[in-house]
Amino acid sequence: MGTPDFAVPGLKTLLASTDFELIAVYTQTDKSVGRKHVLTAPPVKKVALDAGVPVFQPKRIKEVIKDIEDLKPHLIVVIAYGKIIPQAILDIPTYGCVNVHASLLPKYRGASCLQAPIKNGDSETGITIMKMDAGLDTGPILKQLKITLKGDENLEILHDRLAQMGADNLNTVVLDYCAGKITPQVQDETKASYVGLITKEDGLLNPQGAAKELERQIRAYTPWPGSYLVLPNQEKLKIIEAEVSKMENGRKIGEIYQENDELYLCCGQNALHILKLQRENRNALIASDFLKGNKDLIGLIAK
Numbered sequence: 573m574g575t576p577d578f579a580v581p582g583l584k585t586l587l588a589s590t591d592f593e594l595i596a597v598y599t600q601t602d603k604s605v606g607r608k609h610v611l612t613a614p615p616v617k618k619v620a621l622d623a624g625v626p627v628f629q630p631k632r633i634k635e636v637i638k639d640i641e642d643l644k645p646h647l648i649v650v651i652a653y654g655k656i657i658p659q660a661i662l663d664i665p666t667y668g669c670v671n672v673h674a675s676l677l678p679k680y681r682g683a684s685c686l687q688a689p690i691k692n693g694d695s696e697t698g699i700t701i702m703k704m705d706a707g708l709d710t711g712p713i714l715k716q717l718k719i720t721l722k723g724d725e726n727l728e729i730l731h732d733r734l735a736q737m738g739a740d741n742l743n744t745v746v747l748d749y750c751a752g753k754i755t756p757q758v759q760d761e762t763k764a765s766y767v768g769l770i771t772k773e774d775g776l777l778n779p780q781g782a783a784k785e786l787e788r789q790i791r792a793y794t795p796w797p798g799s800y801l802v803l804p805n806q807e808k809l810k811i812i813e814a815e816v817s818k819m820e821n822g823r824k825i826g827e828i829y830q831e832n833d834e835l836y837l838c839c840g841q842n843a844l845h846i847l848k849l850q851r852e853n854r855n856a857l858i859a860s861d862f863l864k865g866n867k868d869l870i871g872l873i874a875k
Contacts, residue, residue, distance in 0.1 A: 573597075573648060573651075574653050575599045575654045576614065577615045577731070578674070578734075579735075580616060580619055581739035582649065582672055582735070586742070586743075594623075595626070595643055596643055597617070597620040598630070598636075599620075599627060599629055599653070601631060602614070602617075633655050633657065634658055637658070646665055647665050647668070648665050650671045657669060667749070670745075671702050671703075673701075673702060673709055674699060674731075674734045675688070675700065676697060676700060677702065677759055679763060679765050681708055683768055684767040685767055687792040688792075690727065690791050693723075696718050696720050698719055699734055699737050699738045700713055701716075701742065711759075713759060714749050714754050714757075717738075719734070726791040726792070726794040727793060727796070728795050770793070772797040775789075775793050775800050777789065777790070777800060777801050777874075779801070779874055780826075782839060782842065783816045783837075786837075787814050794812060801837070802874060803869070804872055804875075809849060809869070810849060810852075812848040812850060817836060817843045823838035825838055827871065828869050828873075834859065835859040849862055851866065
């Protein structure tokens with residue numbers, strides 16, 4: 573059970589393994605994508621169909637409990653499926669359901685576990701492979717794998733790294749778990765935290781904050797949902813890449829200014845050195861090229 577790109581490496585691992593027979597894939601329904609609303613299949617569906625595995629896309633997972641019972645699975649692997657798995661399904665497989673989660677549980681239970689450690693400036697993150705229970709990422713831990721964050725990762729880089737890390741360890745962990753070689757470890761509830769769904773509106777940058785906070789947000793939300801400033805005319809100015817600078821020069825908070833052919837945003841603490849950005853309905857540009865044709869932005873106060 574899985575849906576987005578994050579689940580693809582794990583699916584490919586199961587398909588390539590001689591230790592498993594993959595009998596079905598459950599994924600979310602096809603979605604309309606882009607301005608032209610093109611009906612698009614989830615990445616997991618495409619890979620499964622190419623491999624000749626039956627694919628099911630129920631709108632409501634509770635409606636297919638009997639179908640899953642009829643499959644008689646020994647194990648269900650769940651990677652970013654995007655739906656809550658009810659207890660009635662968790663109880664079907666011989667060995668239950670195993671989930672690959674992109675954080676060091678119990679920290680960052682929930683949907684935005686990839687973004688949270690970048691946005692919060694954490695020094696490490698990782699993958700948790702766990703046995704599922706009825707709660708939200710609350711099941712006992714089978715294996716944890718840690719990585720150090722250097723402080724320059726964006727969401728895309730971390731996504732790909734952790735997706736592959738989970739896939740690289742999935743085969744061994746599942747086999748050891750089913751063979752009784754792993755004792756599931758109960759999570760410490762006193763250390764639990766939750767992170768919810770992110771929307772496009774969450775990408776709004778607040779210049780009142782410290783530049784380091786804005787820089788982390790930009791990396792955490794690149795490529796989606798993206799981070800943006802709102803200009804006085806309500807235009808959204810997307811900031812794609814930036815770094816922290818101590819240059820302020822007595823500017824007003826929120827002021828977009830130029831110094832030595834470089835572009836800056838004055839923040840509540842220090843300044844944001846803008847390296848790459850994009851105006852609405854225009855191409856993304858590095859700041860030096862952007863400044864050649866967008867002088868009208870200099871001196872504006874972003875909200």
